[in-house]
Amino acid sequence: xxxxxxxxxxxxxxxxxxxxxxxxxxxxxxxxxxxxxxxxxxxxxxxxxxxxxxxxxxxxxxxxxxxxxxxxxxxxxxxxxxxxxxxxxxxxxxxxxxxxxxxxxxxxxxxxxxxxxxxxxxxxxxxxxxxxxxxxxxxxxxxxxxxxxxxxxxxxxxxxxxxxxxxxxxxxxxxxxxxxxxxxxxxxxxxxxxxxxxxxxxxxxxxxxxxxxxxxx
Amino acid sequence: xxxxxxxxxxxxxxxxxxxxxxxxxxxxxxxxxxxxxxxxxxxxxxxxxxxxxxxxxxxxxxxxxxxxxxxxxxxxxxxxxxxxxxxxxxxxxxxxxxxxxxxxxxxxxxxxxxxxxxxxxxxxxxxxxxxxxxxxxxxxxxxxxxxxxxxxxxxxxxxxxxxxxxxxxxxxxxxxxxxxxxxxxxxxxxxxxxxxxxxxxxxxxxxxxxxxxx
Numbered sequence: 001x002x003x004x005x006x007x008x009x010x011x012x013x014x015x016x017x018x019x020x021x022x023x024x025x026x027x028x029x030x031x032x033x034x035x036x037x038x039x040x041x042x043x044x045x046x047x048x049x050x051x052x053x054x055x056x057x058x059x060x061x062x063x064x065x066x067x068x069x070x071x072x073x074x075x076x077x078x079x080x081x082x083x084x085x086x087x088x089x090x091x092x093x094x095x096x097x098x099x100x101x102x103x104x105x106x107x108x109x110x111x112x113x114x115x116x117x118x119x120x121x122x123x124x125x126x127x128x129x130x131x132x133x134x135x136x137x138x139x140x141x142x143x144x145x146x147x148x149x150x151x152x153x154x155x156x157x158x159x160x161x162x163x164x165x166x167x168x169x170x171x172x173x174x175x176x177x178x179x180x181x182x183x184x185x186x187x188x189x190x191x192x193x194x195x196x197x198x199x200x201x202x203x204x205x206x207x208x209x210x211x212x213x214x215x216x217x
Numbered sequence: 218x219x220x221x222x223x224x225x226x227x228x229x230x231x232x233x234x235x236x237x238x239x240x241x242x243x244x245x246x247x248x249x250x251x252x253x254x255x256x257x258x259x260x261x262x263x264x265x266x267x268x269x270x271x272x273x274x275x276x277x278x279x280x281x282x283x284x285x286x287x288x289x290x291x292x293x294x295x296x297x298x299x300x301x302x303x304x305x306x307x308x309x310x311x312x313x314x315x316x317x318x319x320x321x322x323x324x325x326x327x328x329x330x331x332x333x334x335x336x337x338x339x340x341x342x343x344x345x346x347x348x349x350x351x352x353x354x355x356x357x358x359x360x361x362x363x364x365x366x367x368x369x370x371x372x373x374x375x376x377x378x379x380x381x382x383x384x385x386x387x388x389x390x391x392x393x394x395x396x397x398x399x400x401x402x403x404x405x406x407x408x409x410x411x412x413x414x415x416x417x418x419x420x421x422x423x424x425x426x427x428x429x430x431x
Contacts, residue, residue, distance in 0.1 A: 019240040019335060022256050033245040033328065035376065125244065134341055149358035152341065156365040163372050167379070174383045181390045188397035195401055199408040206412055214419060 021122040029105040036127055037166035038097045040159075044069070044125045046104065047087045051118040058120050066107045067121070074098025083107055097166045128162075129155040239264070239336025243373075245273065248280065248319045249326045255316040260307045260335055267334045268293070268315060269302040271377050274384040276325030281318040287311025297321070330377055338366075 024030055034042060048065060049058040069090045071080040079100070080092045094100055106119060132155055138148045248254055260266060272278045277297075284293040284303065287310070293303045307313070317329050351359065 019258050020242040020244075020256055020333060021258070022254070031247055033247065035245070035380065123244075124240070124242065127243075146354055146358070148341065149355065149362070153358060153361055153365065156362070156369065160365065160368055160372065163369075163376070167372075167376065170376075170379060170383065174379065174386060177383065177386045177390055181386065181393055184390070184393050184397065188393070188401075192397070192401060192404065195404055199405065203408055203412050207415065210416055210419070216419070 019122070020124065021120050024104075024106065024119050024121050026106060026108055026119070029103055030121075031101050031103040032123075032125065034100045034102065034125065034127060035098065036094050036100060037162040038094055040128050040162065041091065041093045041131045042100070042102075042125065042127050043131045044090045044102065044123065045088075046084075046124070047122040048106070049120040049122075051120070065119075068105055068107050070103045072101045072103075074100065097169060128159045239334065239338060241332070241334045241338065243330070243332045245328060245330040247326060248275075248317055248329050250322045250324050251320050252326075253316055253318040253320060255314055256331075256333070257312050257314050258333065258335060259311065260313050262307055262310050264307045264336045265304065266307060266313075266336070267302065267304045268331065269333075270298075270317070270329060270331040271300040271374075271381075273328040273330055273377055273380050275327030276322055278327075278381060280327055280329055281321070282315065283318070284313070284315040286313055332373075 022030070036042065046067065048067060049060065050065060051057075052059050063086065065086045066083050067086070067088065068083050069080065069088070070078060071090070071092050073079050073094065074096055075098075079094075080090060082090065084090065092100075102125070104121065104123075129152075132152075134148060134152060137143070137151065143151065242258075244256075246254065268284060270280070270282055272280050278299050279297040281296045282293070282298060282301070283291060283295075284305075285291055286308065292305055293315075295301060315331075315333070317331070319325075319327050
């Protein structure tokens with residue numbers, strides 16, 4: 001009984017790791033977008049729980065149920081497409097800056113599993129310097145407390161630098177779009193005025209020759 | 218019969234779990250038209266939480282947002298908002314729910330960003346008990362860390378605003394292209410059509426006058 005209580009507490013400790021969750025249907029696909037600069041690491045942790053109709057609660061774990069994770073880069077190319085179990089962790093590093101799309105859907109084909117129709121997915125996505133596990137780094141490189149803090153600050157500054165570079169690239173794209181709109185508005189205004197004048201002249205000449213032929217003018 | 222020492226250890230562990238490290242979830246997702254998406258989080262009493270959201274692309278860049286506590290009491294409700302930030306302290310333990318709704322829109326799907334911060338960030342050294350005071354270097358590091366965190370936060374807001382502006386600019390660009398071509402075609406069709414219609418009026422009148430004459 002005592003051991004069971006301790007196991008329950010340990011399970012609670014694990015369960016409270018992933019905070020935010022949402023519900024997903026059987027064939028539903030949920031996509032999340034991460035706009036990141038290049039060479040940035042993204043780590044996603046998820047955990048699924050299935051609704052049990054008999055006990056009207058969510059089961060703690062679901063053996064046999066898997067989630068398919070698909071990550072696409074800004075050009076639409078698939079970076080990661082893998083099937084994980086009911087609990088999983090996926091990692092990828094971006095090679096081009098931009099909107100990366102992370103899509104999750106369950107691989108369930110057995111209707112009986114989804115008798116209740118609801119699947120609870122706990123999701124946690126960490127980007128950039130949040131992916132670093134500092135106690136682990138301290139142990140591996142044998143850093144003192146001050147060195148570890150300095151390392152954390154360096155990582156943060158590096159992330160800020162990458163984001164600023166990406167900002168410059170995005171601003172250039174924005175400027176090009178605005179200039180293209182400006183050019184288009186200018187040329188199409190001129191073209192439309194020319195078309196208007198030409199059709200006006202054509203109309204008058206055509207009608208004049210028509211009325212002259214009909215001996216009305 | 219459990220020993221009193223291990224009972225205390227269990228109580229401490231439970232206490233640590235309840236006052237556990239906070240979490241920060243930053244998620245950007247797509248909200249289809251006529252859809253509502255909800256997110257849930259279990260929060261302990263007394264935790265200070267902040268929900269911030271912004272609509273990045275789509276339509277009039279607005280969304281309905283609703284935050285409820287475990288009893289179903291609505292803590293925050295706003296309709297058609299582009300951007301907002303809401304801070305609250307959890308009054309009771311339980312599952313808090315917040316939903317984003319695009320049900321008022323018929324054909325535009327929206328991209329929504331939200332940042333849900335629960336409690337404080339976990340400390341760098343979770344295993345040690347921070348009872349001893351920090352040295353000057355360490356407190357300098359801590360204040361630099363906090364300043365950099367706010368820099369990153371501002372950068373995120375700037376990136377979202379820029380994405381919104383860029384999305385509008387690209388919409389404008391395609392709209393200008395389509396409307397210009399469309400207007401030119403309509404102009405040509407209408408002017409040529411006018412001439413032929415006018416000609417057809419005069420053709421009918423001519424046959425009538427000929428009949429009258431004879």
